[in-house]
Amino acid sequence: xxxxxxxxxxxxxxxxxxxxxxxxxxxxxxxxxxxxxxxxxxxxxxxxxxxxxxxxxxxxxxxxxxxxxxxxxxxxxxxxxxxxxxxxxxxxxxxxxxxxxxxxxxxxxxxxxxxxxxxxxxxxxxxxxxxxxxxxxxxxxxxxxxxxxxxxxxxxxxxxxxxxxxxxxxxxxxxxxxxxxxxxxxxxxxxxxxxxxxxxxxxxxxxxxxxxxxxxxxxxxxxxxxxxxxxxxxxxxxxxxxxxxxxxxxxxxxxxxxxxxxxxxxxxxxxxxxxxxxxxxxxxxxxxxxxxxxxxxxxxxxxxxxxxxxxxxxxxxxxxxxxxxxxxxxxxxxxxxxxxxxxxxxxxxxxxxxxxxxxxxxxxxxxxxxxxxxxxxxxxxxxxxxxxxxxxxxxxxxxxxxxxxxxxxxxxxxxxxxxxxxxxxxxxxxxxxxxxxxxxxxxxxxxxxxxxxxx
Amino acid sequence: xxxxxxxxxxxxxxxxxxxxxxxxxxxxxxxxxxxxxxxxxxxxxxxxxxxxxxxxxxxxxxxxxxxxxxxxxxxxxxxxxxxxxxxxxxxxxxxxxxxxxxxxxxxxxxxxxxxxxxxxxxxxxxxxxxxxxxxxxxxxxxxxxxxxxxxxxxxxxxxxxxxxxxxxxxxxxxxxxxxxxxxxxxxxxxxxxxxxxxxxxxxxxxxxxxxxxxxxxxxxxxxxxxxxxxxxxxxxxxxxxxxxxxxxxxxxxxxxxxxxxxxxxxxxxxxxxxxxxxxxxxxxxxxxxxxxxxxxxxxxxxxxxxxxxxxxxxxxxxxxxxxxxxxxxxxxxxxxxxxxxxxxxxxxxxxxxxxxxxxxxxxxxxxxxxxxxxxxxxxxxxxxxxxxxxxxxxxxxxxxxxxxxxxxxxxxxxxxxxxxxxxxxxxxxxxxxxxxxxxxxxxxxxxxxxxxxxx
Numbered sequence: 018x019x020x021x022x023x024x025x026x027x028x029x030x031x032x033x034x035x036x037x038x039x040x041x042x043x044x045x046x047x048x049x050x051x052x053x054x055x056x057x058x059x060x061x062x063x064x065x066x067x068x069x070x071x072x073x074x075x076x077x078x079x080x081x082x083x084x085x086x087x088x089x090x091x092x093x094x095x096x097x098x099x100x101x102x103x104x105x106x107x108x109x110x111x112x113x114x115x116x117x118x119x120x121x122x123x124x125x126x127x128x129x130x131x132x133x134x135x136x137x138x139x140x141x142x143x144x145x146x147x148x149x150x151x152x153x154x155x156x157x158x159x160x161x162x163x164x165x166x167x168x169x170x171x172x173x174x175x176x177x178x179x180x181x182x183x184x185x186x187x188x189x190x191x192x193x194x195x196x197x198x199x200x201x202x203x204x205x206x207x208x209x210x211x212x213x214x215x216x217x218x219x220x221x222x223x224x225x226x227x228x229x230x231x232x233x234x235x236x237x238x239x240x241x242x243x244x245x246x247x248x249x250x251x252x253x254x255x256x257x258x259x260x261x262x263x264x265x266x267x268x269x270x271x272x273x274x275x276x277x278x279x280x281x282x283x284x285x286x287x288x289x290x291x292x293x294x295x296x297x298x299x300x301x302x303x304x305x306x307x308x309x310x311x312x313x314x315x316x317x318x319x320x321x322x323x324x325x326x327x328x329x330x331x332x333x334x335x336x337x338x339x340x341x342x343x344x345x346x347x348x349x350x351x352x353x354x355x356x357x358x359x360x361x362x363x364x365x366x367x368x369x370x371x372x373x374x375x376x377x378x379x380x381x382x383x384x385x386x387x388x389x390x391x392x393x394x395x396x397x398x399x400x401x402x403x404x405x406x407x408x409x410x411x412x413x414x415x416x417x418x419x420x421x422x423x424x425x426x427x428x429x430x431x432x433x434x435x436x437x438x439x440x441x442x443x444x445x446x447x448x449x450x451x452x453x454x455x456x457x458x459x460x461x462x463x464x465x466x467x468x469x470x471x472x
Numbered sequence: 473x474x475x476x477x478x479x480x481x482x483x484x485x486x487x488x489x490x491x492x493x494x495x496x497x498x499x500x501x502x503x504x505x506x507x508x509x510x511x512x513x514x515x516x517x518x519x520x521x522x523x524x525x526x527x528x529x530x531x532x533x534x535x536x537x538x539x540x541x542x543x544x545x546x547x548x549x550x551x552x553x554x555x556x557x558x559x560x561x562x563x564x565x566x567x568x569x570x571x572x573x574x575x576x577x578x579x580x581x582x583x584x585x586x587x588x589x590x591x592x593x594x595x596x597x598x599x600x601x602x603x604x605x606x607x608x609x610x611x612x613x614x615x616x617x618x619x620x621x622x623x624x625x626x627x628x629x630x631x632x633x634x635x636x637x638x639x640x641x642x643x644x645x646x647x648x649x650x651x652x653x654x655x656x657x658x659x660x661x662x663x664x665x666x667x668x669x670x671x672x673x674x675x676x677x678x679x680x681x682x683x684x685x686x687x688x689x690x691x692x693x694x695x696x697x698x699x700x701x702x703x704x705x706x707x708x709x710x711x712x713x714x715x716x717x718x719x720x721x722x723x724x725x726x727x728x729x730x731x732x733x734x735x736x737x738x739x740x741x742x743x744x745x746x747x748x749x750x751x752x753x754x755x756x757x758x759x760x761x762x763x764x765x766x767x768x769x770x771x772x773x774x775x776x777x778x779x780x781x782x783x784x785x786x787x788x789x790x791x792x793x794x795x796x797x798x799x800x801x802x803x804x805x806x807x808x809x810x811x812x813x814x815x816x817x818x819x820x821x822x823x824x825x826x827x828x829x830x831x832x833x834x835x836x837x838x839x840x841x842x843x844x845x846x847x848x849x850x851x852x853x854x855x856x857x858x859x860x861x862x863x864x865x866x867x868x869x870x871x872x873x874x875x876x877x878x879x880x881x882x883x884x885x886x887x888x889x890x891x892x893x894x895x896x897x898x899x900x901x902x903x904x905x906x907x908x909x910x911x912x913x914x915x916x917x918x919x920x921x922x923x924x925x926x927x
Contacts, residue, residue: 020623021548023483093476094556094851101549105623123578125851127890167848168475168560187642187893194847194896392649393622396549396580435582435890438642441649 022102024266031089031096036257038292038364039250040080041299046367047338050325055469058335065236066243068144071137074251080296082254084136091135091168095124096258100266106394107414114417115272116410118430119263119290120397126191128400128432129286130161130246133255137244138165148172148241150234152202152227154181155354156188157400157432158246163197174241176202176230179222181354188436202227209233209331224358225344229331236333247283248328248337248362256289259429264293267427274305274427276413280405281309281318281376282355284362286431295373307374309365310409312384314452315348317341317361318369318376320459325469326360336467339366342454343462349452351381352440353401359462377409380451384408385444388434400432401440477557479721486544486551491712493747493819494705495535496754501822505780505791510924513790520691521698523599526592529706535751537709539591546590546623550579551713555721561849562869569872570727571865573885574718574745577852581646583887584741585616585701588710592699593620603627603696605689607657607682609636610809611643612855612887613701618652629696631657631685634677636809643891657682664688664786679813680799684786691788702738703783703792703817711744714884719748722882729760729882731868735860736764736773736831737810739817741886750828762829764820765864767839769907770803772796772816773824773831775914780924781815791922794821797909798917804907806836807895808856814917832864835906839863840899843889855887856895 039045048057060072067075074082084092103116121129141149149171153159159175166173175197182189182201189199202222203210209229213220220226228245235243245252267273277294279287291307298304311318321340328334330344340361342348348357361369368374381401388404390411391397399407410428417424434441443449494500503512515527522530529537539547558571576584596604604626608614614630621628630652637644637656644654657677658665664684668675675681683700690698700707722728732749734742746762753759766773776795783789785799795816797803803812816824823829836856843859845866846852854862865883872879889896898904 020542021545023548025480025482027480027482028478087475090476093478125853164851168851186897190893190897190900191853193900194844194853195851196848389649393651396619396623396650398580398646398649433890435888436893438645438891442641442645445645445648 020104022104024100024269026097026262026265028093028097030262030265031092032084032258032261034081034083035254036261036293036296037077037080037082037254038296039078041296043371046363050336050469052327052332052334052336066232068140068146068242070140070143071251074254075249085139088136088139092258097262098123100263103395106391109390109394110411110414110418112414112418113421113423114414115423115425116414117425117427119259119427120430121259122397122430122433126161126164127435128157128161129256129259129289130158131164132258132289133246133252133285134161134165135168136255138162138169138171141242142169142171146171146240146242148174149244150174150176150231150241151244151246152176152224152231154178154224154357156181156185156192156436157355159199160188160191160195162244163192163195166197167195173197174234175199176204176227178202178224178227179220180350184439185436191436202230204230206230207233223330223347225330228329229333232329232333247285248360250364252285253288253292253362253364256285257292259289260291260293263290263427272425273303275424276306276308276426278308278310278406278409278413278426278428280356280402280431281311281361281365282358282402284365286429288362288365290429295368308409309374309376310405311376311378312351312353312356312405313378313380314351314454315342315357316378317359319378321361322463322466323366323370324466326466328360336469337363339363340369341466342459343466345465346459346462349454351452352437353381353405355402356405379405379408382449382451385449387411397430398434399430400434401437403431406430475559477559479555479724481552481717481720483548483552485717485720486547487539487713487716489536489538490709491716491748491751492532492535492537492709493751494533496751498826501818502793505924507782507787507790521687523595523601523697525595525598526706529709530704540594543591543594547713552717553578555718558850561846564845564849565866565869565873567869567873568876568878569869570878570880571869572880572882574714574882575852575885576714577885577888581616581619582890583612583616583855584711584714584744585613586619587713587744588701588707588740589616589620590623591710593617593624593626596697597624597626601626601695601697603629604699605629605631605686605696606699606701607631607679607686609633609679609812611636611640611891612810614654615643615646615650617699618647618650621652622650628652629689630654631659631682633657633679633682634675635805639894640891646891657685659685661685662688678785678802680785683784684788687784687788702740703815705819707740708743708747708817708819711740712747714744715746715748718745718882727880728758730879731761731763731881733763733765733861733864733868733881733883735811735857735886736766736816736820737813737857739820741884743817743820745884746829750823763864764829764831765860766831766833767806767808767811767860768833768835769806769909770797770812771833772814774833776816777918777921778821778825779921781921783815791924792818794818795824796921797914798921800920801914801917804909806907807892808836808860810857811860834860834863837904837906840904842866852885853889854885855889856892858886861885
C-alpha cells in the first residue's frame with residue numbers, strides 16, 4: 018500500500034468555465050442595496066469601483082461563465098492543483114475515514130487567492146485601469162493581487178490592517194517584491210483613515226476600515242478601481258475552479274465526498290470547493306454534507322444575524338444581506354487574520370439560510386494542534402486560516418473512528434503558513450490564548466445594524 | 473502565444489534510479505583519507521556515522537542505483553517537479569534566449585534538499601537508527617531532514633549556526649513544527665562546542681563548527697547517526713532525480729540546453745541538475761556548458777585551492793580533496809547562508825579540475841536584483857541561494873541578446889525564499905552590502921591546509 022496518493026490532472030483539465038451557483042439555487046439571494054437610496058443597486062452604481070465585466074458576473078445567472086484565455090493561461094502555472102489522499106494522516110489518526118485535501122498553496126502567492134486576483138487584474142487591464150486599490154488583513158489577498166498586478170502591468174496599492182502591517186513585515190516584503198505599494202491602515206491618505214486617526218492616532222485598524230480606505234481611493238480616481246478578495250459573488254465564482262477540478266479528481270479516485278469541509282472568513286475558499294459539488298447535488302446528484310468552519314472569536318455564521326449590513330466601517334459600500342456581527346464589531350486579534358471579518362459572503366449566507374450547509378466554530382489553539390498534527394504527517398505547514406479546515410476534517414475523521422464507519426472527507430487546504438510562523442512560535446511557546454469577544458460589544462454591534470425595510 | 477509553458481511529467485516518470493556520474497568519469501576522484509592515518513578510509517571507518525547502504529553508495533561506481541520503493545513513494549508527493557519556460561522573464565529581458573527553470577521549491581520543505589533527506593532517513597530507519605544529528609546554516613537542510621524524520625519516525629537533532637538560529641526564528645519554528653529539536657551551535661552539548669564557547673562565549677558559529685558538533689554526537693551514540701545535506705557523493709547522487717527529469721522534460725519541449733546554470737555552496741543542487749546531462753555528454757551526447765555560480769564572499773571554486781582538507785572545524789571528519797578556502801576560513805555573514813561553506817563537493821571539484829564545468833562568482837546585491845526581477849516576471853520568490861542561479865541565467869540571456877543569438881538556458885531554481893524575507897527587506901531598505909572576506913585571512917586559512925603526501 019502506498020503512502021502518497023496524489024491525483025493530478027493535466028493542464029487540459031483546467032476548467033474552461035467558472036461555475037455560477039446562482040443558476041441552480043432554489044431561490045435567488047436578496048438584492049444588494051444602495052447605501053443612500055436603500056434601493057437595489059444597478060450596474061451604474063458599481064461602475065466607479067469595478068470593470069463592467071465583473072459587475073456583469075456579480076449579477077449573472079448563467080451557469081457557466083467562460084474563463085478568458087489569458088487568465089486560463091496564467092492558471093496553468095500552478096493549476097490544476099493537486100488533490101491528495103492524506104494516508105499518512107489517516108494512519109496517525111487510526112481512522113477508517115478516507116481523508117482527501119485539495120492543496121491551493123501551490124500558487125506562487127501561496128493560497129487560493131490568485132484564482133480571483135488574476136481574473137480581476139485581467140478584466141481591469143482590459144478596461145484600461147492603471148491602478149487597483151485593495152485592503153488586506155493577514156496578507157494572503159494583498160500578496161495575490163500584487164502578484165497579479167505585476168503580471169498585467171497594473172499598480173497595486175494595498176491598505177493593510179495596521180496591526181498586521183506591524184506584525185507581518187515579511188508578508189509586506191512579499192507584496193513589495195512583487196512591486197506593490199503597501200500602506201498601514203488607517204492611513205492619512207483618505208478621509209476615512211484620517212477621521213479614525215484623529216480620534217485615535219494609534220488605532221490598530223480592521224478589515225472594515227481598510228476596505229473603506231481602498232473604496233474611497235478607487236471611487237475618487239478615474240484610473241483606479243477597487244478589488245475585493247472575498248465576499249462578492251464574482252470572487253466566489255472565480256474560486257469554483259477548485260471544486261470543479263476536485264470533481265474530476267474524485268472521478269480518478271473512484272470515490273465521492275460524503276463531507277466537504279472549508280474554513281470561512283469572507284467565504285470564498287469554502288465556496289470554491291463546495292459550490293460545484295452543491296450545484297451537482299441541486300441538479301439531482303449525490304447529497305453531500307458541507308461544513309463551514311469559522312473562528313469562535315469571529316463567528317458570523319454561527320452567532321451573527323442574517324440581516325442587511327455594510328461591508329465596511331465607514332459605510333461606503335452597498336448593503337448586502339448576510340450573516341453579520343455588525344460592521345462596528347471588532348474581532349479580537351487572533352492569528353487567522355484572513356477570518357477576521359464581521360460579515361459573510363451573501364451567497365454563503367443565503368445557502369446557509371436555505372439549510373444546505375452546516376457551520377461550526379473552533380477556538381484557535383485546537384486549530385493549531387490540528388495543523389501541527391497535519392504538518393508532521395503530510396509535511397505541509399498550513400496557514401492559520403487553513404488550520405480551521407484541518408481541525409474540522411480531523412474531527413469528522415475521528416467521528417468515523419468512534420462510529421466505526423469509513424466516510425470520504427474532503428477539505429480545502431487553502432494556503433501554506435510560511436508567512437505566519439510567528440503564530441506557530443506563539444503556539445509552541447504556550448503564548449496562544451483562545452480569545453473571545455465581549456458579548457455586550459456583540460449585542461451592541463448587532464443592535465446598531467442599519468434598519469432596512471423589506472426591499 | 474502562451475505566457476505559461478510548463479512541462480509536467482506524470483508520476484510514472486519519477487526516475488527509478490539515481491544516476492551515479494562516477495561510472496562515466498574519465499578518471500576517478502582522489503580517495504578520501506582517514507584523519508588519523510592519512511590512508512584511504514574504508515567502510516568500517518564511516519560506519520559509526522552512516523548506515524552501510526549509504527556508505528556503499530558513497531564509493532559505488534555503478535551507473536544506476538535503484539531508488540527504494542518507499543523513497544520513490546514519498547517523492548510522489550511533489551515529484552516530478554515542474555520545468556517551466558520563463559517566457560515572461562524572456563519578455564522582460566527582451567532576449568532571444570530560451571530560458572527554462574526546474575523548480576524544486578514545490579517540495580514540502582521548499583527546496584531540493586528533501587530529495588536526499590528522505591533517502592537518508594529511509595536508510596537510517598532500515599538500519600534501526602533512532603536519531604539523526606545534523607547541522608544547518610540557513611535552515612533549508614535542517615527543515616528537510618526534520619520533515620523526513622517525521623515521516624520515518626526518526627528523532628532529528630539539528631545544530632543550527634548560532635547567527636542563523638538568532639536571525640531566523642521562523643525557519644527554526646518550521647523544524648520544530650516537524651518535531652525536530654533545534655540547538656544553537658556552538659552549544660554546550662559537545663566537546664567541540666564547549667571548547668569554542670570557552671574561548672568565546674558569544675561565538676556566532678559556522679557550518680564547520682556545527683558539523684563538528686553533529687559528528688561528535690553521532691560518533692558517540694550507538695543509536696544515533698549523522699547526516700549531511702550536501703558535499704558527499706551519496707548526497708549528490710540522490711539529487712540526480714532533478715536532472716533526469718529535466719532531460720525527459722526537454723524531450724517534451726523538443727529542445728536541449730546549451731547552458732546549464734546552478735548555484736553552488738556544497739554542490740548538491742548544481743550536481744543534481746548538471747550530472748545527468750554531463751553524463752550524457754561523457755557518453756557521447758551533446759556538449760553543454762555547465763556554469764556553477766558561487767558567492768563572491770565565499771568563492772571556493774574560483775578562489776579556493778584544490779587540496780585535501782577537513783570538512784569541519786574541529787577536524788573530526790575525513791579529509792577530501794576539494795576546492796577549499798581552508799577549514800578555518802570564516803565567510804562574512806551574507807544572506808545566502810546555504811552557500812557559506814569553505815569547501816566544495818569532491819565530485820564537483822574533480823570535474824572542475826577536469827575542465828568539464830565553469831565557475832563564476834557574484835556579489836549578493838546583483839543576485840537580489842535578479843531575484844526581484846524574476847519574482848515580478850514569474851511570480852515565484854527565490855531563496856537567496858537560488859538568486860545566484862537566477863543572476864547567472866539572466867546574464868547568459870543578456871549575452872544572447874548582445875550577440876543576437878537564441879540559446880537554450882536551463883537553471884535550477886532550487887528553493888523558494890519564504891523563510892528568507894529579512895534578506896529582501898534589507899535589500900529594499902538599502903541595507904544590503906557586498907561583503908567581502910579579508911584577503912590575508914584567506915591566505916592564512918589556505919596556508920594552514922593540512923599537509924598530505926600523495927596518497
